[in-house]
Amino acid sequence: WVQGLRQSYVKSLGENHQKEVVLVTGAYGQIGRDFMPILRQLFGESNVIASDIAKPTASKVVETYDNLKTIELDVCDKGAVRDAVKTFKVTRIVHLATMLSAVGEKLPIKAHDVNVQGTLNILEAAREIKVSTNGSKKMASVFAPSSIAVFGPSTPQDGTPDDVVCAPSTMYGISKHHLELLGNYYHQRYGLDFRSLRFPGVLSASDPGGGTTDYVMDMYNEALKYKQCTSFLSEDIELPFMHMEDCLRSAIELIVAPNNKLTRRVYNITAFSATPSQVYESIKKFIPEVQAQYEPDFREEIALSWPNSVDDSFARRDWGWQHAYDLDDITKDILDSLAAERM
């Protein structure tokens, strides 16, 4: 699917398009690690720069990708962000650096710094850069994920639409709501091409990164290792989810969508909803002897403030979003990948 999207993207730009230079922040996080190879396929291997707060060890980089340009970049450091964007003449920023919900409740001030100040630094650097493209000067465009965490306890919880009360009760949710508002502001005020998706829980075989929806990945890991798994949410708490591959495809589809197709800068996006007991039933289809227990902790309150399900009909209508993976497809796929990693 990347090749198909690449062809239509290149075609839509016309013959004489300038090459893109893409800066990815948080490139070694849960989404970044899987997103990097796809972005390199789409924009060209040497045109994508991976950045993160700490540079991974050389062997890790070499193992993962050939000729990868990597830089150490703290998004809270305004000067360093500006310098990176200017030095590489960046035309597009994929801003993934963030602190997720559960870790954000443990370190709320740090989460505010990274998620709020970091995002402002990115938008400012994108606005300032003004790269020459085909004779005209253009700001860098920005894709930055938002989250279902922008919704709060007073939001209607079933089939939550895009335009609805957003009064989040977590620092992560507050910062993602701020990101959406800032992105809309930079778009309206300066014409900056900002695009965002409100991701649900994103499921993959890679290590989870401090989120509330990560209980699913914990259950998969433990089920495989011990035939016994524990959910840190109660069995009946329903949340929306999607497979990492669907998440990355939705991001690319939005990034390459022609501007005239978009009726908004931020879209709800989802695949399906599930409870911990449904996840357990799904695991049992592949590991019949597995047992589950439910030991809710502080993350229960976060989960209770989020929607059970999300209405993503605007994304489906405007740029043709369709998910490919349902719960059992994901369970099978992730259990297979985890089993292969252990061999």
Ligand code: AKB
């Ligand atoms: C989290 O649980 O914090 C994230 C999210 C839903 O944004 N996965």
